[in-house]
Amino acid sequence: MLSFILKRLFYGFLVLFGVITVVFLLFNVLPGDPARMMLGQRADIASIEAINRDLGRDRPLHIQYVNYLNDISPVSYHTLDDRSSTWYLNTENYDVAWQLEFGEASVLVLKRPYLRRSYQSQRKVSDILAEAIPLTALLAFVSIAIACFLGIIIGIISALYKDSVFDRLALVISVFGMSLPSFFAAILIAWLFAFLLADYTGLSMFGSLYSIDDFGEGAYLDLKNLILPAVTLGIRPLAIVVELTRNAFLDVLSQDYIRTAKAKGLNRFGIITRHAFKNALNPIISAVSGWFASLMAGAVFVEYVFDWKGLGVIMVDGLEQFDFPVVMGTLLFISVVLVLINILVDIIYGFLDPRVRLQ
Amino acid sequence: MKVLDIKNLHIKFQGDSSDFQAVKGLDLELLQGEIIGVVGESGSGKSVTALSIMRLLSSPPARVSADQMLFQYQETGAVDLLNITEKQMQKIRGRYMSMIFQEPMTSLNPVYRCGKQVAEILLRHKMVSRKNVKEKVMALFNEVLLPRPNDIYNAFPHQISGGQKQRVMIAMAIACNPKVLIADEPTTALDVTVQKSILNLLKNIREQYGISIIFISHDLGVIAEIAVRVVVMHNGLCVEKNTVHDIFRNPAHAYTKGLIACRPDMQRRLRRLPMVSDFNDASPLASASLKKVLSDEVSAEERQKWHQKIYSQPPILKVEKIGKSFEITKKAFSWRSGKFQALKDISFEVYPGETLGLVGESGCGKTTLGRTLLRLIEPSYGRIYYQEKDVTKLNSRQLRKLRKDIQIIFQDPYASLNPRITIGHAVSEPMEVHRPDLSAGQRKQKVIELLEKVGLDASFYNRYPHEFSGGQRQRIVIARTLSLNPKFIICDESVSALDVSIQAQVLNLLNKLKNEFAFTYIFISHDLSVVKFLADRIIIMKDGQIVEVGEADNLYKNPSHPYTKQLIDAIPKGL
Numbered sequence: 001m002l003s004f005i006l007k008r009l010f011y012g013f014l015v016l017f018g019v020i021t022v023v024f025l026l027f028n029v030l031p032g033d034p035a036r037m038m039l040g041q042r043a044d045i046a047s048i049e050a051i052n053r054d055l056g057r058d059r060p061l062h063i064q065y066v067n068y069l070n071d072i073s074p075v076s077y078h079t080l081d082d083r084s085s086t087w088y089l090n091t092e093n094y095d096v097a098w099q100l101e102f103g104e105a106s107v108l109v110l111k112r113p114y115l116r117r118s119y120q121s122q123r124k125v126s127d128i129l130a131e132a133i134p135l136t137a138l139l140a141f142v143s144i145a146i147a148c149f150l151g152i153i154i155g156i157i158s159a160l161y162k163d164s165v166f167d168r169l170a171l172v173i174s175v176f177g178m179s180l181p182s183f184f185a186a187i188l189i190a191w192l193f194a195f196l197l198a199d200y201t202g203l204s205m206f207g208s209l210y211s212i213d214d215f216g217e218g219a220y221l222d223l224k225n226l227i228l229p230a231v232t233l234g235i236r237p238l239a240i241v242v243e244l245t246r247n248a249f250l251d252v253l254s255q256d257y258i259r260t261a262k263a264k265g266l267n268r269f270g271i272i273t274r275h276a277f278k279n280a281l282n283p284i285i286s287a288v289s290g291w292f293a294s295l296m297a298g299a300v301f302v303e304y305v306f307d308w309k310g311l312g313v314i315m316v317d318g319l320e321q322f323d324f325p326v327v328m329g330t331l332l333f334i335s336v337v338l339v340l341i342n343i344l345v346d347i348i349y350g351f352l353d354p355r356v357r358l359q
Numbered sequence: 360m361k362v363l364d365i366k367n368l369h370i371k372f373q374g375d376s377s378d379f380q381a382v383k384g385l386d387l388e389l390l391q392g393e394i395i396g397v398v399g400e401s402g403s404g405k406s407v408t409a410l411s412i413m414r415l416l417s418s419p420p421a422r423v424s425a426d427q428m429l430f431q432y433q434e435t436g437a438v439d440l441l442n443i444t445e446k447q448m449q450k451i452r453g454r455y456m457s458m459i460f461q462e463p464m465t466s467l468n469p470v471y472r473c474g475k476q477v478a479e480i481l482l483r484h485k486m487v488s489r490k491n492v493k494e495k496v497m498a499l500f501n502e503v504l505l506p507r508p509n510d511i512y513n514a515f516p517h518q519i520s521g522g523q524k525q526r527v528m529i530a531m532a533i534a535c536n537p538k539v540l541i542a543d544e545p546t547t548a549l550d551v552t553v554q555k556s557i558l559n560l561l562k563n564i565r566e567q568y569g570i571s572i573i574f575i576s577h578d579l580g581v582i583a584e585i586a587v588r589v590v591v592m593h594n595g596l597c598v599e600k601n602t603v604h605d606i607f608r609n610p611a612h613a614y615t616k617g618l619i620a621c622r623p624d625m626q627r628r629l630r631r632l633p634m635v636s637d638f639n640d641a642s643p644l645a646s647a648s649l650k651k652v653l654s655d656e657v658s659a660e661e662r663q664k665w666h667q668k669i670y671s672q673p674p675i676l677k678v679e680k681i682g683k684s685f686e687i688t689k690k691a692f693s694w695r696s697g698k699f700q701a702l703k704d705i706s707f708e709v710y711p712g713e714t715l716g717l718v719g720e721s722g723c724g725k726t727t728l729g730r731t732l733l734r735l736i737e738p739s740y741g742r743i744y745y746q747e748k749d750v751t752k753l754n755s756r757q758l759r760k761l762r763k764d765i766q767i768i769f770q771d772p773y774a775s776l777n778p779r780i781t782i783g784h785a786v787s788e789p790m791e792v793h794r795p796d797l798s799a800g801q802r803k804q805k806v807i808e809l810l811e812k813v814g815l816d817a818s819f820y821n822r823y824p825h826e827f828s829g830g831q832r833q834r835i836v837i838a839r840t841l842s843l844n845p846k847f848i849i850c851d852e853s854v855s856a857l858d859v860s861i862q863a864q865v866l867n868l869l870n871k872l873k874n875e876f877a878f879t880y881i882f883i884s885h886d887l888s889v890v891k892f893l894a895d896r897i898i899i900m901k902d903g904q905i906v907e908v909g910e911a912d913n914l915y916k917n918p919s920h921p922y923t924k925q926l927i928d929a930i931p932k933g934l
Contacts, residue, residue, distance in 0.1 A: 255465065256460060256462055256465040256466045257465065257466055257467055257468040257469070259415060259460070259466070260460065260466045260467065260468070260528075260531075261468070262415055262452065263413055263415060263452055263453060263457060263458045264452065264453040264457075264479065264480040264483060264531065265449050265450065265451070265452035265453030265454055265480070265483055265484060266449070266453075266479075266483060267446075267449050270483070274479075275468050278470045279468070279469070279470055352470065353469065353470055354469070354470060354515040354517070354518075355469055355515070355517050
């Protein structure tokens with residue numbers, strides 16, 4: 001098990017490395033100049049060159065690449081003497097936990113990964129992410145929770161009363177839910193509940209978790225803004241969970257050990273809760289975790305429509321403005337989440353199904 | 360006293376277009392403390408009857424009706440099982456009436472520990488308090504002779520062997536000291552030696568607790584080991600009902616006679632096994648030919664002559680000290696992995712035209728050995744020579760040619776045919792790969808020839824596997840094997856999944872094809888009686904090693920190794 005986890009972590013590391021390399025190359029191959037984006041159309045050559053030097057963009061590509069890797073690695077090498085060098089250990093940027101000086105002015109540093117600063121706002125990318133991540137995580141978590149709770153219940157009822165009116169209705173609706181594009185659903189739901197029915201629901205079409213009070217009281221928590229995006233985002237996972245639960249249950253209910261459970265004299269409730277449920281959970285877990293991971297990856301459209309200031313919005317804005325550090329930081333974070341969730345799911349499998357543990 | 364009294368039982372399955380009548384008017388009575396055997400081939404309605412008594416058939420599609428199905432579950436009174444509510448039935452199931460199923464592998468819930476699953480039935484029927492339940496389960500495990508009951512209590516089903524799983528099932532079934540125990544083919548999936556111990560266990564349980572047992576099997580030999588009275592079922596009807604003794608001495612019905620005769624006889628070596636269908640026809644002509652079949656033995660001299668002939672040739676296949684070990688991970692959270700030695704220093708030779716039997720219990724390495732010969736599994740060490748060529752050194756192109764010459768027929772005829780491919784296509788597919796010189800028309804011609812050769816109709820060409828029975832499917836697989844004109848065929852448990860009556864048909868077919876095409880066979884099976892019918896020589900394997908090799912009849916008559924004796928002893932003898 002331990003070797004399995006370490007192996008998976010190693011593969012995850014390779015994935016991250018691949019993501020960094022590909023995105024780095026893409027940003028340097030694509031046309032577009034961050035300096036121009038920052039200074040506008042009329043900038044003079046001198047200031048553009050100054051900015052490029054600041055960003056280290058005047059150096060050869062491979063140096064930039066190694067430099068970037070050095071910045072995001074927790075263990076890194078820096079210099080202490082030349083302030084203008086991109087290797088200079090600037091404590092405004094680096095959160096140093098421990099350092100080892102050697103040679104004349106070299107230092108080996110243990111630090112928090114430095115994701116650089118946004119080209120646009122000059123803020124640290126880690127700070128930008130720190131604001132956006134809780135928003136997206138909350139949104140993803142709530143919508144997955146809705147999907148699981150409702151989905152498993154509906155799925156089980158569908159399986160138990162197979163071919164009943166309820167079952168058929170659930171199937172039709174879930175097919176509909178699965179094929180509904182999220183940007184369309186988002187607009188539709190926003191229009192319906194926050195415009196047409198706004199008087200009854202009291203919901204607004206846009207709004208993030210925190211609203212700014214108009215009378216100078218500062219930001220305050222506005223939980224009701226969570227409802228519409230979470231529901232919209234939950235539609236598709238809900239549909240999938242319904243289908244999966246139903247199929248997994250039908251499969252499990254036809255197994256021999258369910259017949260054994262019946263032959264023991266257990267009642268229906270005992271058979272379903274004790275013998276069927278745990279066996280049916282595996283496919284549901286893998287689907288749900290996959291969805292959770294991809295929702296964390298930013299439900300771009302839904303966040304955009306509802307103006308929810310999460311990862312998706314940040315990434316799209318960053319792409320538009322050629323803000324390489326922001327895009328890269330977001331992608332890195334998403335990749336790490338995906339890798340970790342996958343490993344976590346494999347461990348959960350082992351707990352649910354003892355047969356998986358040995359392999 | 361009659362514990363169970365069923366009169367005129369009908370079971371119908373409603374289909375979309377037509378109904379299927381699985382049981383047509385069965386009468387069955389079970390006395391206190393007796394073991395009654397129900398025998399019949401698959402589809403005869405015996406399992407369905409058992410499930411209907413437990414009310415485990417889901418309705419729809421099943422419709423069960425009977426004049427009465429009285430169950431005397433308490434001294435005071437009987438109930439009609441068909442007239443009580445589901446809630447009442449739940450109180451009877453597991454408490455007064457329990458069941459053991461055919462497949463111990465899948466009948467236990469894979470995600471719970473064995474002990475917990477047995478404890479559950481005790482708690483459900485409030486036989487013991489939660490505090491004492493573990494103690495009681497351990498006592499049951501001791502009762503069913505499980506080794507290391509404490510380990511098994513905490514083991515998951517996949518961690519213990521098939522025989523042990525069946526013992527756990529039996530422990531579960533007798534936990535509440537029921538009146539009736541229904542055993543539905545409880546030993547069919549198990550090795551003969553394990554089968555014998557399970558049969559003994561059931562007999563002891565009956566003696567000790569006075570439980571009445573309904574024992575269902577397709578094998579009369581097994582029934583004879585355990586039951587006193589026998590009910591013979593065929594096509595949903597009881598065709599004969601008598602004591603075991605009378606059934607074997609004076610079978611009245613043609614079907615019963617066929618069932619008794621089609622099991623390979625250990626004493627005599629018939630040229631052709633009689634089949635159930637041989638007995639159905641009562642015309643003088645048919646009975647004359649039946650007589651001929653029953654008296655047509657292969658004499659000792661004939662065999663000697665044949666053996667002189669084949670053993671004077673150089674061997675076609677020579678195996679020199681091959682071995683195979685598999686890596687296994689021992690524990691979760693552990694770096695170390697262990698090695699499992701599946702084959703140890705195996706050496707033997709096969710001569711052209713010979714049938715070599717390979718016998719051993721599951722896990723002895725016989726299947727691994729069969730696959731190693733074709734390098735479907737790579738041997739860890741050792742040499743294999745096929746017609747003087749070293750198989751272990753062949754490159755992939757030469758290997759493909761070898762696999763055209765040597766073919767394997769696998770155990771499960773259900774799993775080895777792709778359900779989406781027609782029979783004709785399945786049989787012609789190997790030719791498409793290995794014989795690109797043939798035109799489509801020629802291939803089709805050849806397929807039809809082969810289908811007829813294995814006793815199937817040419818009109819099956821465009822049909823799909825699900826339309827065929829197990830025996831027919833195994834014939835299709837054989838036809839597919841023959842399509843490449845192989846010289847050498849490895850049969851890996853090819854008849855083990857089949858009923859005895861169908862087994863006889865397939866064995867006859869294999870024998871006939873051998874005479875016709877002069878094949879060399881390696882016949883792998885756990886069933887010594889089947890192997891003995893076909894084989895010239897037999898190899899007995901245990902724990903990855905060869906323990907005995909000998910001429911088939913000789914080995915059976917004078918086994919030298921104690922393990923061989925044990926195997927022979929475990930074969931159900933009938934009467």
